Structures are given as structure tokens and as C-alpha cells.
Amino acid sequence: xxxxxxxxxxxxxxxxxxxxxxxxxxxxxxxxxxxxxxxxxxxxxxxxxxxxxxxxxxxxxxxxxxxxxxxxxxxxxxxxxxxxxxxxxxxxxxxxxxxxxxxxxxxxxxxxxxxxxxxxxxxxxxxxxxxxxxxxxxxxxxxxxxxxxxxxxxxxxxxxxxxxxxxxxxxxxxxxxxxxxxxxxxxxxxxxxxxxxxxxxxxxxxxxxxxxxxxxxxxxxxxxxxxxxxxxxxxxxxxxxxxxxxxxxxxxxxxxxxxxxxxxxxxxxxxxxxxxxxxxxxxxxxxxxxxxxxxxxxxxxxxx
Amino acid sequence: xxxxxxxxxxxxxxxxxxxxxxxxxxxxxxxxxxxxxxxxxxxxxxxxxxxxxxxxxxxxxxxxxxxxxxxxxxxxxxxxxxxxxxxxxxxxxxxxxxxxxxxxxxxxxxxxxxxxxxxxxxxxxxxxxxxxxxxxxxxxxxxxxxxxxxxxxxxxxxxxxxxxxxxxxxxxxxxxxxxxxxxxxxxxxxxxxxxxxxxxxxxxxxxxxxxxxxxxxxxxxxxxxxxxxxxxxxxxxxxxxxxxxxxxxxxxxxxxxxxxxxxxxxxxxxxxxxxxxxxxxxxxxxxxxxxxxxxxxxxxxxxxxxxxxxxxxxxxxxxxxxxxxxxxxxxxxxxxxxxxxxxxxxxxxxxxxxxxxxxxxxxxxxxxxxxxxxxxxxxxxxxxxxxx
Numbered sequence: 057x058x059x060x061x062x063x064x065x066x067x068x069x070x071x072x073x074x075x076x077x078x079x080x081x082x083x084x085x086x087x088x089x090x091x092x093x094x095x096x097x098x099x100x101x102x103x104x105x106x107x108x109x110x111x112x113x114x115x116x117x118x119x120x121x122x123x124x125x126x127x128x129x130x131x132x133x134x135x136x137x138x139x140x141x142x143x144x145x146x147x148x149x150x151x152x153x154x155x156x157x158x159x160x161x162x163x164x165x166x167x168x169x170x171x172x173x174x175x176x177x178x179x180x181x182x183x184x185x186x187x188x189x190x191x192x193x194x195x196x197x198x199x200x201x202x203x204x205x206x207x208x209x210x211x212x213x214x215x216x217x218x219x220x221x222x223x224x225x226x227x228x229x230x231x232x233x234x235x236x237x238x239x240x241x242x243x244x245x246x247x248x249x250x251x252x253x254x255x256x257x258x259x260x261x262x263x264x265x266x267x268x269x270x271x272x273x274x275x276x277x278x279x280x281x282x283x284x285x286x287x288x289x290x291x292x293x294x295x296x297x298x299x300x301x302x303x304x305x306x307x308x309x310x311x312x313x314x315x316x317x318x319x320x321x322x323x324x325x326x327x328x329x330x331x332x333x334x335x336x337x338x339x340x341x342x343x344x345x346x347x348x349x350x351x352x353x354x355x356x357x358x359x360x
Numbered sequence: 361x362x363x364x365x366x367x368x369x370x371x372x373x374x375x376x377x378x379x380x381x382x383x384x385x386x387x388x389x390x391x392x393x394x395x396x397x398x399x400x401x402x403x404x405x406x407x408x409x410x411x412x413x414x415x416x417x418x419x420x421x422x423x424x425x426x427x428x429x430x431x432x433x434x435x436x437x438x439x440x441x442x443x444x445x446x447x448x449x450x451x452x453x454x455x456x457x458x459x460x461x462x463x464x465x466x467x468x469x470x471x472x473x474x475x476x477x478x479x480x481x482x483x484x485x486x487x488x489x490x491x492x493x494x495x496x497x498x499x500x501x502x503x504x505x506x507x508x509x510x511x512x513x514x515x516x517x518x519x520x521x522x523x524x525x526x527x528x529x530x531x532x533x534x535x536x537x538x539x540x541x542x543x544x545x546x547x548x549x550x551x552x553x554x555x556x557x558x559x560x561x562x563x564x565x566x567x568x569x570x571x572x573x574x575x576x577x578x579x580x581x582x583x584x585x586x587x588x589x590x591x592x593x594x595x596x597x598x599x600x601x602x603x604x605x606x607x608x609x610x611x612x613x614x615x616x617x618x619x620x621x622x623x624x625x626x627x628x629x630x631x632x633x634x635x636x637x638x639x640x641x642x643x644x645x646x647x648x649x650x651x652x653x654x655x656x657x658x659x660x661x662x663x664x665x666x667x668x669x670x671x672x673x674x675x676x677x678x679x680x681x682x683x684x685x686x687x688x689x690x691x692x693x694x695x696x697x698x699x700x701x702x703x704x705x706x707x708x709x710x711x712x713x714x715x716x717x718x719x720x721x722x723x724x725x726x727x728x729x730x731x732x733x734x735x736x737x738x739x740x741x742x743x744x745x746x747x748x
Contacts, residue, residue: 257469259434260469260528261480262434264455264481266484274480
């Protein structure tokens with residue numbers, strides 16, 4: 057009954073490794089950030105106060121602890137700039153994820169229905185853009201979307217527009233950039249669930265009198281929900297914190313939380329507020345994560 | 361063999377009409393299907409009578425599953441017609457056919473409960489909620505799954521899953537039920553009891569069943585008629601007994617059960633007897649087959665259980681023919697199978713013959729041992745003459 061006897065020593069080490077990783081690279085840095093978020097900004101090195109100094113003795117440590125406060129969190133809640141940034145981040149992430157799902161699902165579905173030999177080829181085509189640096193690809197989009205860029209040239213040549221359209225520094229450009237960059241993250245988990253789905257299930261639905269659209273809605277889609285969940289999370293969470301794409305492609309009149317964070321940290325040198333913003337973002341993102349976790353556990357309990 | 365069917369059977373409209381028992385419910389005419397360059401089904405014509413239990417039997421890759429899939433509508437035939445009643449359904453989509461199928465691995469919807477799996481087809485048919493509940497309860501009782509309605513498929517045993525699949529396929533009361541290797545996933549004991557239950561169910565409901573199987577014992581046990589397929593063609597359509605005792609070709613004789621086959625040529629024709637000279641077993645006397653055979657190369661087939669063994673030669677029986685086939689040899693191999701023992705006899709003429717002897721006594725007083733001198737003999741009436 058004890059797991060210890062089942063696992064050999066190397067296996068036991070392998071089982072511990074993820075926890076060591078979590079502590080070293082998540083919990084410890086998180087503790088730092090949390091502590092900074094409770095500090096006050098100061099013109100000093102490092103630029104916040106108090107600083108814990110273990111060599112200064114017990115009383116100094118107690119004084120430092122007493123100096124910690126939740127002021128930065130109160131500021132985040134009271135200042136519209138931050139609230140708007142969070143709301144915009146979530147709006148952008150929801151919209152972009154919805155677009156990604158709408159575009160990614162048919163592609164993944166089509167891939168899963170291709171002959172086996174073709175699936176590998178298309179898979180490579182989906183992954184190939186990763187071989188080029190992400191930043192270069194976004195700069196390429198700037199090139200395509202600019203005033204005399206490729207997109208406007210094509211639109212003009214096709215006489216779809218009479219004068220160049222302003223693309224750069226708009227939300228459209230940002231959504232194009234986000235959807236383009238994150239599409240593989242949506243397609244791959246969807247493809248994985250759709251490809252391993254037994255084709256006989258769809259045939260059984262058709263056999264029992266379901267026309268094609270019902271086959272999709274009653275069988276294919278519900279059974280692909282684990283893939284939908286994975287794809288949505290893989291896109292939604294990083295998009296909420298996205299910094300590069302909105303910074304390069306969107307206008308500067310409304311910022312996402314990632315950009316606000318960057319401003320606080322590098323321009324205002326206000327580490328504590330930036331840290332508090334990061335902590336709130338993490339908490340906001342924990343909600344969908346926990347929901348997904350619960351969903352997965354229920355799936356596991358069902359034995360699938 | 362079904363050519364005597366009336367050309368104008370009562371069909372004046374609605375294809376959904378139930379055909380009278382014995383009338384052809386389904387008529388397959390010259391159906392063919394090619395995948396790339398592979399001709400999976402090569403011109404099959406077959407009539408299925410209403411209410412019969414028909415088995416499509418053949419080795420894997422013979423086209424039986426493709427034929428079944430064309431009946432269900434998952435493949436469209438390249439040639440030919442599939443008439444249900446008087447309506448050609450060859451190009452109809454699966455959901456438009458009053459035919460249901462039980463899938464090989466059941467294909468139960470994993471996200472739906474037993475009840476919802478069974479109700480799936482009824483909901484699609486637009487049945488009233490109360491009627492669905494009644495029908496589901498009826499089907500659950502029919503396959504003895506009471507108390508498991510709320511379970512998901514993965515909370516069921518293999519046998520229970522098989523029942524859900526059957527109930528789901530029968531719930532719409534299809535005119536024709538297709539079963540694709542329905543028992544292949546069950547272990548031997550369960551398979552045997554389920555065979556009996558399926559036959560009982562079919563008799564009670566009167567639904568026409570077409571089962572696809574590669575297991576000849578299963579086909580023989582359950583079906584009233586068997587269509588043997590080989591390389592995309594129907595090799596023979598016959599009752600289990602006819603298939604076993606009067607196979608139409610050497611391939612069928614060898615595919616269905618065990619058989620000894622001796623190649624040879626006609627030597628002598630004497631009234632209702634034929635003497636065939638074989639290379640491995642010398643001259644064999646056989647009964648003149650019903651369909652006259654040509655003079656060329658022939659084969660004599662004899663089932664192992666029809667070959668008798670004794671130490672001293674043919675045992676005198678009242679009324680047995682004098683023109684008995686007697687082969688001398690030594691026992692080369694003994695295979696004890698419980699109910700019977702199979703002996704391999706090395707003949708003096710060079711060939712070997714297999715004899716299956718029922719172990720009718722518990723003690724082995726009648727058993728033979730390896731290297732023992734033996735006489736194998738069989739009646740001319742038990743031989744089948746095949747065009748080689």
C-alpha cells in the first residue's frame with residue numbers, strides 16, 4: 057500500500073523534481089515579489105523600503121515587518137488607470153481567445169480529418185513559424201500593416217479601398233498580431249483531442265439519425281472540450297499579460313496591464329506598485345486556472 | 361439461390377413499410393466499391409429476407425465490413441443498387457436510413473449516460489419526452505441493464521457495454537440491424553452466452569439481423585444463412601449445414617472448418633459412382649456430385665470427423681457400401697482436444713489424412729499412439745468433389 061516500495065530510487069527523485077522546481081522558480085521569487093509589493097517606493101538601491109537585513113538583528117527585522125503595508129493594493133483599486141488596464145487586458149484576452157477558437161477549431165478539425173500521411177506535413181507547417189524569432193515575426197507584421205505595406209498594396213490593387221487604410225497602432229493590428237502569434241497554441245491541443253477521437257463515434261451519431269451539424273454539436277464538440285479548455289487556457293493566460301504585441305502594434309491611448317506594469321517598473325521606477333500589479337494579475341489568472349483544474353479532475357474521476 | 365423471389369413484391373410507396381416475413385427486405389444488386397486501386401467489394405448481389413439472421417463471413421480484408429458500411433451509409437457504392445423495399449438507398453446518408461448498426465467497439469458516447477446513449481436516436485427522431493422514457497425503460501429491460509441507467513460507459517464492464525450498444529441500436533426499432541463483429545471484444549465464455557441471447561432476442565423481435573464476423577463458428581451458431589466472402593466477392597450463400605457439407609469450392613471447404621483435400625483426376629465413371637485417382641491417397645471412390653463435374657483436375661474433400669480409424673480395417677456395419685475408401689498408414693501425430701482427438705495419419709501412398717475421433721469413452725482403450733499401424737476409411741457419400 058505504500059508508494060515507497062513501488063518506486064525505485066531514481067523514480068522517487070523524478071517525482072520530487074517538479075516540486076523542487078516549483079519552490080525554486082515559482083514560490084521563492086513569488087515571495088520576493090509579494091514582499092516588494094508590500095513595501096514603499098524609495099530613492100535608494102534597491103528602490104524600495106524597508107529592506108530585510110538578516111544581519112541587523114531581531115529588532116530591526118521586526119521594525120521592517122511592521123513597515124510593510126497594503127497601501128499599494130489600495131492604490132491599484134482606487135486609481136482608474138490600473139482598473140482600466142485590468143479590464144482592457146481581460147477584454148482583449150477574451151476577444152482574442154474567442155477569435156483564436158473560431159479560427160483554430162476548423163483548422164484543427166480539418167487537420168484531424170486529413171489522411172494520416174498529410175497530418176504530419178500540416179503539423180510541421182503549423183509549427184514552422186516558431187523557428188523564426190517571435191520579435192522578428194511581429195516586426196514583419198509592422199511591415200505588412202504599415203501605410204505603404206503589403207496589406208494596403210494588395211487592398212489598393214484589388215480596388216477594395218481607394219486609399220491606404222490605417223492599420224498600425226489600432227486594435228485591429230493588435231488582434232491580428234495576437235491571433236497570428238497564438239494560433240499554434242490553440243490548434244495543437246485541439247488537434248490532439250480531435251485526432252484521437254474514435255471516428256466510429258461520429259458514425260454512430262449519424263447512424264442514430266443525427267444530421268451532420270447535430271453530429272458536431274452533440275458528439276464531436278462535447279468530446280473535444282478537454283482540448284478546447286487546454287487551448288483556451290494556453291492562449292488566454294499569456295494574452296492577459298501580453299506586453300510586446302500591444303506595445304508594437306496597438307495604439308498608446310489604452311494600455312494593457314503588462315504595459316502598465318512595464319511603465320511602473322522601468323519608467324516610474326516604482327517597484328512596489330509594479331509588484332502589487334503583478335500579484336493582482338496572478339490572482340485574477342488563478343480563477344480560470346483553478347476552474348480548469350477542477351474540470352480536469354472531474355474528467356479524471358470519470359476515468360478518461 | 362434467391363432468384364425465385366417474386367419480381368413485384370408488395371411495394372407501392374413507403375419504403376419504410378415492413379416487408380412480410382420471407383420477402384426480401386433488402387436487395388443488393390451488383391454493388392462494388394474501390395479504394396484507390398483496391399477493389400474492396402467486387403460486384404456483390406444478395407437478397408436479405410425480412411426477419412432472417414444473416415451472417416457475412418470471411419477473412420479480414422475480404423470486403424465484408426465495407427459491404428456492411430455501404431448498407432449503413434458510411435461508404436457510397438461506386439456501382440450497383442441497394443434496394444430497401446423498393447427504394448434505392450445506395451446514395452442516402454446514414455441518418456436518412458431506417459437501418460441501425462452496432463459497432464465493433466460499440467462506439468458508445470463516453471460523455472453520455474447509459475440512458476442518454478439509448479435515448480440518443482429517439483431524440484433525433486423527434487419522439488415525445490414521455491415516449492422516449494418508456495422506450496428507454498423497455499430497451500433497458502430487454503438487455504437486462506436495470507439499475508445502470510445513470511452510469512457512464514466507462515463505468516461498465518465489457519459485457520454491459522455490449523448490451524448498451526445493442527439497446528441503443530435497437531431503440532429506434534430499425535427494419536434492419538447491422539452488427540459489426542459484435543462479440544469480438546468479449547472473452548470466450550461470455551461470447552458463447554451472448555450468442556444465445558442475441559439469437560433469442562432476434563427471434564423475439566423479428567428484426568432482420570446482418571452480422572459481420574470472421575469467426576466461422578459464430579456465424580454457424582447464430583445465422584440461418586451465411587454469405588461467405590472472399591476477395592470482394594460472395595463465394596457462396598447457404599445455410600450453415602450446406603456450407604459445411606456441400607462447400608462450392610476448395611477455398612470455402614478449407615475456410616469453413618478443417619478438411620482433408622486430395623487433388624486428382626477422374627479415372628472411372630460407374631453410374632452414380634466416380635473413381636478419382638489422387639496423387640496422395642491413390643484411387644478414391646466418391647458419389648457422383650449433383651452438379652456434373654468436368655473431366656479435368658478435381659479435388660476430393662473429406663472432413664476429419666468423417667474419417668474413421670481402426671486397427672484392422674473397415675468395421676462391418678449393417679448396410680455399408682462395399683466400395684469403401686480404405687487407406688493404410690501409421691499415426692504420425694496425436695492431438696487430444698478434450699471432446700475429441702485429432703490423429704494425423706501418414707499414408708503408405710505418401711499423403712497424410714486427418715481424422716477426428718470423438719472421445720466417447722473416458723478410458724483410453726480406443727486411443728491410438730504415434731507410429732501405430734492404422735487403417736483410415738470413409739464412405740464415398742461423405743466425400744465432396746470440388747473443381748480444383
